[in-house]
Amino acid sequence: MNNPCPVRIADIELDVERYELRRGGQQIRLERMPMELLILMASRSGQLVTRGDIVKALWGGDAFRDTDNGINTAIRKIRVALGEDPENPRHLLTVKGKGYRLEGLQVFAPQSPPATPPAAVRVLVLPFENKTDDACLDNFCDALADETSANLGMLNPEQILVIARTTAKCYQHTRKSIAEIAHELGLDYMLEGSLTRDRGHVRLRAQLVRCFDQTQVWSGTREMLATDALDMQMEVGAALAGEVSPALAEQQRRMLARRLPIDPCAHDAYLRGRYYWTRRVHFEAGFADHHGLSAEDFIRARGYFETAIDHDPTYALGYVGLSNVYGATATHGFYAARTGYPRAREAALRALELDADLPEAHQALAGVHYFHDWDWRKAEAEFLEALRLNPNHAETSRLYARLLLVVGREAEGQAQFARAEKTDPLGFEGSRIFGLVQSGRYEEVIKEYLAGGPSNHSPLVYQLLATAFEVQGLYKEAVDATVDALTRCNEFARAEAIQTVWTTGGYDAVLQWYLQNLLTRRQSGYTSPFLFAELYARLAKPDEMFHWLEAALADRSPRLCELRTNPWFRSYHSCKRFRNIEKRIGY
Template sequence: MPATLLEFDEFSLDCDRYELLRSGRPVRLEKIPMELLILLVTKDGRLVTRQEIIEHVWGKEVFVDTEHGINTAIRKIRNVLRDDPGQPRFVQTVSRKGYRFVAPINVIPQEGGNGNHGATDLLPPNTLQTQTDLLVPISLPQSHHRVSGLLRKAAMVLVGAIGVAAILVGLNVRGLRQRLFAHTPRQGGPQIRSLAVLPIENLSGDLSQDFLADGMTEELITELGKSSALRVISRTSVMQYRGTKKPVQEIAHELNVDAVLEGTALRSGNHLRITANLVQSSPETHLWAETYDSENGDILSVQQRVADSVAREIRVALSPRDTTTLGDGRSVNPEAQDQYFRGLYALRSAGGGSTQTAVDYLQRAIKKDPNFARAYGVLAMAYAVWYPGDRGPRENMPRAREAALKAVALDNSLAAGHMALAYIDLNYDWNFAEAERESKRALELDPNLAIAHNFYARELVISGRTDEALAQVRRALELQPYAGLDYPAWVFYLAHRYNDALELAQKMVAIDPNFSWGRWALAANYEQLGKEKEAAEEYLQFEILSGSSPQRIKRLREGLARSSAKGFWQASLEDYLRTAKSSYVPPVLVAGVYMRLGDTGCYSSGLDDSCELLHLSLAPFNLHKARVRRASGFLLTAFSNATPHFPGTI
């Protein structure tokens, strides 16, 4: 049978090429919705049950609630077909049963074909194909019966061989299926120089599995970011598109990228299925789609296969992996991977005790697999970055260094390990030379690691290398245009580029009025403009959004109402001194309050460390020059060995 094109209304569907056209122009549809659409269209208007859909799309061996996956696929089909579920033109819902395709279909034969629909179109004229007579002419002379018999035997042998080959391909013996049907990377066409990995969709229907989808999104971004020829948008900027209904072209325009990678994840027990779909943004073109399965829960191996396939498709090279750690093909314990992804998810929710939760998960991952370098790298940053309620840096920073050194010892190609060392060298050891060396190494390994650009920019700006710092910040902003703006705003602020800093602060608050560090950035810049009351009001919002205790919030409100900005800072100082009697308070915060109050008698406070913490070029509380001169008598030229994590989300 020749290949066919199925036409309905203004659409045409090429089932062989997995291509949907609207008025002759390609329409993007992901792999799973495309498979479902083909299934519906080829059923000639018959009902397709939900169980049929599950078996066709996900297979019989997946025993999970796939209701969410089916509903999502149907929704995406209806979106591209512009179909109204209330008055369907194409896909009709049969309550509690399934779906049917109700539009009239016109079958248009095409020349040629790929052989998937039978072999009769390959036969010579006047030839009949039966189960026992293959390639035998319809009328043979009687004198050729012996030849005909030989042909029959040869044909049966051929049929048997084809059957064996089909079984081998179906079972994918020794990777035969991939080698026979391997996708050839595209040649020519627009170059893909920038990419956004959208949040992978969790199809399990179990919200507790979101950690897996988010973790795989981050790992894919990290792996693809190893290419210096490709700009990959950061995790912080893409996560806002979780569950979005925006068209790919609109997302690509907002992020200024050439292509978008979408995907889904479905896990049932140890079985993991990942689908990936690469779409060029302009013109909108489906470039590649694939499904990956793992039967042993090896998430990282599947993620690696996806990254390698995308890199081949867009013809970019990823940085070589460390042969001392990965060359032997050693895989990470699947249970350790599960704990690692849970820890990563907790860390990204930083605050409210989640840091300790992350540490617990990561330590369990390491216990399951003591050679798990990635887990050590993330654990290092979990220790190094201080959040309210955490232990003090004197206790945590040595642990952070130990974890970071272990990470790079196990895998010297791990950018996260080198970034952690740079952070520790800068903030705890004040070793600028080592911090710069480690920052450069991290960016060599992952040129798209936005937070590493930000950390390096901070070091450069406090070293007086402002132009270099701003170049790093601008690169970071290219990688995270809509999120993670707090650190760039801080670097601009420290460089005394207050207009740039204020612009970023206003952008942060416009995007998310409840983002605490956006409020902090507004407050800091208001201080520079002499708007001390407005600054205090924004600092109060920062305290509220950061989860400060109700008692502290009450005291700050009362101080602000009583004596404006001065009352606010006096109340803040009194609360810090009270809290410090029972728990850790970063001395840099106390020093900042003393500076605002113009109090040079801080040594009598009982918090002598607060006077030994802050280099003026680093202080996130630089005020008017006259006030800085008054405060300089007690602010020494060493900065904090207990630097809290001010702006910047890791």
């Protein structure tokens, strides 16, 4: 709309900026397509909107869609939302043979411009430093700092923005001063901590520092017992929230009271499980499955999450961890979806039963709806609820962005990737590139990578670069990126074998080697049929590709949910057989 101010239709208020329809302050639920149509008609200020205008605005003039039925359905839903009598409408009028007109609009502006709220304070939780002689505590230090960041991130994001774990990790063991780090990241507060050993006792020390004058706002020392670690998280959160707003201090206390388990040992196990989960899940699932990367970290994570629940069967985060592992191991190809996703759903629902306001639980259930149910509407609702409860949760933004790209809302999807990057400026480099690959913007991926010069990127970046190079026909570069990715995943023998096959036989030989490797793996254990469909697409063998796509449908392979944005199938989008498969998925 040209005028972003809310408009009124009788007793209904349409707030375009908030994308809401309200009556008496209560929100009226309206699906995306009817809402877009209502906004379009409101923008015409009572003028005629033809059906051709609607098709162009809502579907981009796509003649392959059943637009007539879509328009009729959207009009009906708008009338229901407005409380209109369809036989005798007062505001949404049909101009027979032409289109529609929305009458009785009242545009109103606020009496005075709203005051600009102060910018959110930016907080960094540095990785806790292990100053003991026990290397086993390294993982615990990382996980404790990560969970502390997550707890602070649940506070009001308009007032507190927590820089995410992976960015903080880049400053581990740094010699830079607090002032230097604060300048580089634009920080207001920084939390740093360490584990020390004194007379046989391990102690946890931490301090919260205000960056501009380097004043110590809070400090604490505790014996390294699980219960004291929980107490310290509560104290530092309350101190930071109290600095910003007394109301936030009380909010933070209530939130942590819900998140923390009865048995502190459960929290300790959850932190250790989350460490291994995070280390493994940030791979591109197709690449990881195709090359048979190890499930060791997933197995360790699952063991720790099960231990957390054994210690406290009412610990909601423990069930979230299990849901994540069950779903991810199916998506990464270790077993069929029918084995993993029913368990993932059960665990996510149990977590929500224990705590309906836990953002991680809503994200876990969204993942089930996305990868297994292929129900975009339910998945989006859960993603939005998770982000409402914790807008700083970069993992949710990243996965929600993928869904948005799948359903064709690219601008919104890229905005969610940007949101994840804002929360985690360094750690989500690969996720943003993933979005570009999903959108088919391979040249941008390559150009950006080459412009940066040689650098030590994450395995995910090289995994995605291998795809972008191959699609563009840059086969040597594709092999180099694949070798780099595998080397960074400690798969040295496989990297060497692929390099040898490329040197002696070229890229066709590499693809054939991949195929023989998959066939061998299939003889000894589960191998996703979707992998064969992808590989035959890369070999330009459509008959075999469609055979395995049918098998993948029967198997309900999780990655079919992103078939539309999968780079290996882009050349088949106009094929009728391919469109039929898309319809069966739910596109």
